[in-house]
Amino acid sequence: MRKPNDVTLKEAITKMLSVYRLRGKYDETGVVAFWPELMGTAIANRTTQIYVNNKKLFVRIESSVIKNELLIVRTGIIQKLNEHAGGNVITEIVFL
Numbered sequence: 001m002r003k004p005n006d007v008t009l010k011e012a013i014t015k016m017l018s019v020y021r022l023r024g025k026y027d028e029t030g031v032v033a034f035w036p037e038l039m040g041t042a043i044a045n046r047t048t049q050i051y052v053n054n055k056k057l058f059v060r061i062e063s064s065v066i067k068n069e070l071l072i073v074r075t076g077i078i079q080k081l082n083e084h085a086g087g088n089v090i091t092e093i094v095f096l
Helices: 009-019 023-039 041-045 064-072 074-085
Strands: 047-053 056-061 092-095
Touching: 009 023, 023 041, 023 047, 023 056, 023 074, 041 047, 041 064, 056 064, 064 074, 064 092, 074 092
Parallel strands: 056 092
Antiparallel strands: 047 056
16 A cells, blocks of 8 residues: 555656756657667668757768658658657757
8 A cells, every 4th residue: 555655666757857857868868769760770770870969869871862861851750759759859850
């Protein structure tokens, strides 16, 4: 039986992330980790560097052909990444 002041592990982690203001960085890390799953192995293998800075996702891709194809579907990628993160984590993608 739960005591009145007991909290679940999920609630405790959520509160800790908000108290220490780590929620944004946690969500950004989740987006970076989700990139290979979203894009597939062909694109993930050609991605050499990926990071988030000021709500912009920076992605370095070796293949210029793939880079141009991803530029076309940039808004769809942003929507899928934000859906996975559960909020507005990414506002722009920059392909390097």
